[in-house]
Amino acid sequence: MTPDQIAKANAELRNKSALDIVKWSIAQAQGRAIVSTNFRPFEAVLLHLATQAEADIPVLWADHGYNRPATYTHAEQLEKLLKLNIKGYVPKVTAAHYDAAFGGAPAPTPENEERIKEFSAVMKLEPFLRGMKELAPTIWLTALRKVQNPNRAGLDIVVEDKNFNTIKVSPVFYWSDAEMENYLKQHHLPNEWDYFDPAKADEKRECGLHAAWGGKAAANH
Numbered sequence: 482m483t484p485d486q487i488a489k490a491n492a493e494l495r496n497k498s499a500l501d502i503v504k505w506s507i508a509q510a511q512g513r514a515i516v517s518t519n520f521r522p523f524e525a526v527l528l529h530l531a532t533q534a535e536a537d538i539p540v541l542w543a544d545h546g547y548n549r550p551a552t553y554t555h556a557e558q559l560e561k562l563l564k565l566n567i568k569g570y571v572p573k574v575t576a577a578h579y580d581a582a583f584g585g586a587p588a589p590t591p592e593n594e595e596r597i598k599e600f601s602a603v604m605k606l607e608p609f610l611r612g613m614k615e616l617a618p619t620i621w622l623t624a625l626r627k628v629q630n631p632n633r634a635g636l637d638i639v640v641e642d643k644n645f646n647t648i649k650v651s652p653v654f655y656w657s658d659a660e661m662e663n664y665l666k667q668h669h670l671p672n673e674w675d676y677f678d679p680a681k682a683d684e685k686r687e688c689g690l691h692a693a694w695g696g697k698a699a700a701n702h
Contacts, residue, residue, distance in 0.1 A: 482641065482648055490639045502638060502652040503534045503622065510620035517541040517623055519678065520556040523661040525670040527624040528563055530652060537566045539616055543609035544569055546576035547586050547679050555673035568616060570608035579604060586679030601680035613645045625651040628658070
């Protein structure tokens with residue numbers, strides 16, 4: 482899509498329902514739409530929307546191996562509940578290997594920024610990039626929302642993703658936490674709050690999937 486086409490799409494989709502945005506996305510994808518997830522809080526909203534529009538849509542999950550037990554339990558629960566077509570990708574290095582060789586996931590402190598980026602590149606970005614290359618989506622559905630952090634606030638529903646050479650669509654981009662909660666209740670969907678991603682370390686920074694530095698970091702591993 483050209484910049485003008487993207488701008489037009491954003492203007493037209495701004496007041497559409499999230500499900501209509503998902504359906505529009507799948508129609509543009511020519512059979513090559515995917516949805517990504519990390520099973521963080523509220524991810525059930527996007528996964529439910531995506532499977533309502535296309536029941537067997539590929540669900541890309543790059544599992545770095547450092548999720549908490551509750552997150553893995555939540556993933557299993559959603560996989561069964563929504564009959565998810567999960568395409569799982571794991572790092573070339575196991576969590577046990579990374580712990581022994583590199584001291585494990587870095588602590589979320591300002592002085593650890595470079596270590597956090599290196600961890601993300603090896604344990605999350607590389608398997609995600611491998612998955613994106615194999616699935617080769619023309620449309621990538623994400624659960625990004627404007628309220629999540631300053632980097633995401635500058636995006637929109639439809640954006641060109643240069644890291645992974647695709648069009649990224651975020652159907653719930655303008656939703657508040659309250660709207661996400663209401664959707665979960667309306668559709669009797671579970672949520673999971675005991676989530677922590679060491680590749681991000683805190684909610685104000687990016688793991689690299691949605692930041693410019695991520696594509697280069699992934700390609701180097």
